[in-house]
Amino acid sequence: VSLRPTIDDVRRAAGRIAGEAVRTPLLASAVLDAAVGARVLLKCENLQRTGSFKFRGAYNAISPLGGEGRAGGVVAVSSGNHAQGVAAAAGLMGTPATIVMPADAPGVKLRRTEALGARIILYDRASEDREAIAARTIADHGGALIHPYNDPNVIAGQGTVGFEIAEDCAAWGVAPDAVVIPCGGGGLSAGVGLALHDAFPAIDLVLVEPAGFDDYALSLQAGHPVTNPATAGSICDALLSPSPGAIGFALNRVNGARAISVTDDEALAAVAFAFRELKLVVEPGGAVGLAALLSGNLRAYSGRTVVVVLSGGNIDPAIFEKALALP
Amino acid sequence: VSLRPTIDDVRRAAGRIAGEAVRTPLLASAVLDAAVGARVLLKCENLQRTGSFKFRGAYNAISPLGGEGRAGGVVAVSSGNHAQGVAAAAGLMGTPATIVMPADAPGVKLRRTEALGARIILYDRASEDREAIAARTIADHGGALIHPYNDPNVIAGQGTVGFEIAEDCAAWGVAPDAVVIPCGGGGLSAGVGLALHDAFPAIDLVLVEPAGFDDYALSLQAGHPVTNPATAGSICDALLSPSPGAIGFALNRVNGARAISVTDDEALAAVAFAFRELKLVVEPGGAVGLAALLSGNLRAYSGRTVVVVLSGGNIDPAIFEKALALP
Numbered sequence: 001v002s003l004r005p006t007i008d009d010v011r012r013a014a015g016r017i018a019g020e021a022v023r024t025p026l027l028a029s030a031v032l033d034a035a036v037g038a039r040v041l042l043k044c045e046n047l048q049r050t051g052s053f054k055f056r057g058a059y060n061a062i063s064p065l066g067g068e069g070r071a072g073g074v075v076a077v078s079s080g081n082h083a084q085g086v087a088a089a090a091g092l093m094g095t096p097a098t099i100v101m102p103a104d105a106p107g108v109k110l111r112r113t114e115a116l117g118a119r120i121i122l123y124d125r126a127s128e129d130r131e132a133i134a135a136r137t138i139a140d141h142g143g144a145l146i147h148p149y150n151d152p153n154v155i156a157g158q159g160t161v162g163f164e165i166a167e168d169c170a171a172w173g174v175a176p177d178a179v180v181i182p183c184g185g186g187g188l189s190a191g192v193g194l195a196l197h198d199a200f201p202a203i204d205l206v207l208v209e210p211a212g213f214d215d216y217a218l219s220l221q222a223g224h225p226v227t228n229p230a231t232a233g234s235i236c237d238a239l240l241s242p243s244p245g246a247i248g249f250a251l252n253r254v255n256g257a258r259a260i261s262v263t264d265d266e267a268l269a270a271v272a273f274a275f276r277e278l279k280l281v282v283e284p285g286g287a288v289g290l291a292a293l294l295s296g297n298l299r300a301y302s303g304r305t306v307v308v309v310l311s312g313g314n315i316d317p318a319i320f321e322k323a324l325a326l327p
Numbered sequence: 328v329s330l331r332p333t334i335d336d337v338r339r340a341a342g343r344i345a346g347e348a349v350r351t352p353l354l355a356s357a358v359l360d361a362a363v364g365a366r367v368l369l370k371c372e373n374l375q376r377t378g379s380f381k382f383r384g385a386y387n388a389i390s391p392l393g394g395e396g397r398a399g400g401v402v403a404v405s406s407g408n409h410a411q412g413v414a415a416a417a418g419l420m421g422t423p424a425t426i427v428m429p430a431d432a433p434g435v436k437l438r439r440t441e442a443l444g445a446r447i448i449l450y451d452r453a454s455e456d457r458e459a460i461a462a463r464t465i466a467d468h469g470g471a472l473i474h475p476y477n478d479p480n481v482i483a484g485q486g487t488v489g490f491e492i493a494e495d496c497a498a499w500g501v502a503p504d505a506v507v508i509p510c511g512g513g514g515l516s517a518g519v520g521l522a523l524h525d526a527f528p529a530i531d532l533v534l535v536e537p538a539g540f541d542d543y544a545l546s547l548q549a550g551h552p553v554t555n556p557a558t559a560g561s562i563c564d565a566l567l568s569p570s571p572g573a574i575g576f577a578l579n580r581v582n583g584a585r586a587i588s589v590t591d592d593e594a595l596a597a598v599a600f601a602f603r604e605l606k607l608v609v610e611p612g613g614a615v616g617l618a619a620l621l622s623g624n625l626r627a628y629s630g631r632t633v634v635v636v637l638s639g640g641n642i643d644p645a646i647f648e649k650a651l652a653l654p
Contacts, residue, residue: 030376280607321651
């Protein structure tokens with residue numbers, strides 16, 4: 001795999017994860033279509049193994065390390081979904097995993113990562129540098145770093161989400177006008193954009209960030225990666241990475257991506273809509289694409305066909321109940 | 328369609344509902360497989376239009392009425408899921424719908440049925456006879472009765488659930504050992520059993536009822552339909568019909584069905600498991616098949632392949648929160 005992954009890398013990743021990852025459904029909802037005035041297809045990565053798309057990239061990055069590389073173990077930094085993806089993929093390959101996680105990560109994510117057999121190192125999101133902690137761990141104990149997004153194998157693995165969307169759309173004779181993707185470090189959007197631009201060259205690529213954590217929008221505007229001033233404070237805990245990864249940023253620029261934001265309340269309203277109407281459990285960060293449509297931020301797609309990625313479903317019951325209690 | 332539906336009626340139903348019903352996914356979960364020691368495939372009818380499988384049978388029963396028949400309207404009795412199925416299918420065909428619903432039906436089901444444009448007549452489950460109310464409505468105002476389960480077109484429509492399971496299993500090269508189905512009046516199990524016995528003649532057909540509402544188990548034992556003593560009092564509101572429908576009962580007997588029960592707490596624990604591990608919203612009555620596996624009542628299938636139908640997801644937030652609060 002080259003530094004910038006290609007569609008061939010995505011195809012190879014699809015072969016690697018087959019049988020281990022869930023081939024998640026692309027779902028339609030008459031109620032959703034009526035609510036937003038467009039034909040919406042939901043790619044349900046909340047139904048993926050470990051509850052988010054992250055398993056795909058983690059498996060695709062650990063698998064090529066080979067027997068000796070895998071025996072040395074892997075190290076990752078993650079707010080919780082990449083943590084579970086790495087822990088599950090490493091577990092399947094008999095590889096020890098150490099994950100550096102923020103102390104304020106959702107309890108459900110901490111517990112599930114531990115249950116998958118990983119060793120966890122906690123850090124303080126406001127005062128400590130997680131990359132430095134990971135580097136020190138590797139210097140002391142060895143192990144291969146599995147970056148959550150700035151890694152061509154991880155991006156190619158996440159690209160299988162787009163590859164499956166393209167397969168299903170082709171089978172149904174549908175050419176989507178846009179794909180709407182939750183965006184933290186940009187690995188998912190880079191991979192999905194890569195695969196969908198290959199299948200549908202005219203497709204629009206819309207990234208969605210939490211308000212106040214719009215480093216991708218700022219970076220696309222500036223033409224180079226820019227860092228968020230804030231490090232914490234959104235309910236979308238999965239999308240708080242400080243700045244775009246360089247590899248994904250280059251891909252997203254080439255593919256003409258644009259980025260928009262939704263508020264925490266818009267994300268929670270989408271979580272509640274998914275419960276009430278779609279019967280799906282989605283975490284706030286995983287629901288921002290749906291929120292962008294429901295809040296009216298994407299009216300340009302009225303009457304057109306839009307694919308929305310629901311990227312994860314690992315939500316604490318207290319936050320879920322907060323969403324259901326919204327007026 | 329004859330009084331006892333055949334596999335050809337199911338095939339015809341599949342053609343009728345195509346494009347209107349959701350072709351729901353058959354999902355696997357590594358965590359679920361590990362928890363129950365079997366390979367489990369979940370047929371997600373909670374993701375169906377209106378939030379339950381009932382849309383299929385309702386659409387398939389209203390569609391053949393023809394223009395004049397449909398113009399006269401339809402009448403149904405339902406605890407809430409058939410109500411929504413009939414209301415939505417009737418709405419699509421421009422047919423007025425009147426639904427007789429128990430006053431203690433979940434609020435979410437009452438509101439959603441109303442939102443779909445149906446007229447609702449409430450009755451008291453303990454003291455009034457819903458069939459008599461429906462008959463009076465038809466005598467006074469006309470309309471065709473769409474029975475929730477004792478109707479060959481309804482059973483053939485529900486059979487499309489089994490038809491799709493068979494298609495997916497065949498595509499994956501899987502021959503399931505058993506199918507586990509929530510059971511109220513027995514229309515879903517009769518249809519699914521019909522379709523799956525056609526595809527896999529050796530498959531076991533396991534119906535699951537709420538404890539205390541095991542009229543199907545008692546009836547299979549007696550060899551003829553028997554009535555529950557209780558009329559209310561289980562959290563599985565979708566499964567409280569008083570006795571098996573005659574048409575489905577004959578089919579289920581021919582197909583060698585057996586029936587088991589789960590408690591309300593087992594059903595709620597399955598609702599919580601679906602939230603936590605599967606990221607699916609399932610109502611208690613829709614989760615009894617999953618509950619039968621998780622509670623250890625179906626250990627006979629250790630190491631084998633079991634299809635479980637999740638039949639609905641229309642749950643009030645308060646009941647959902649009660650499930651999540653279980654220890």
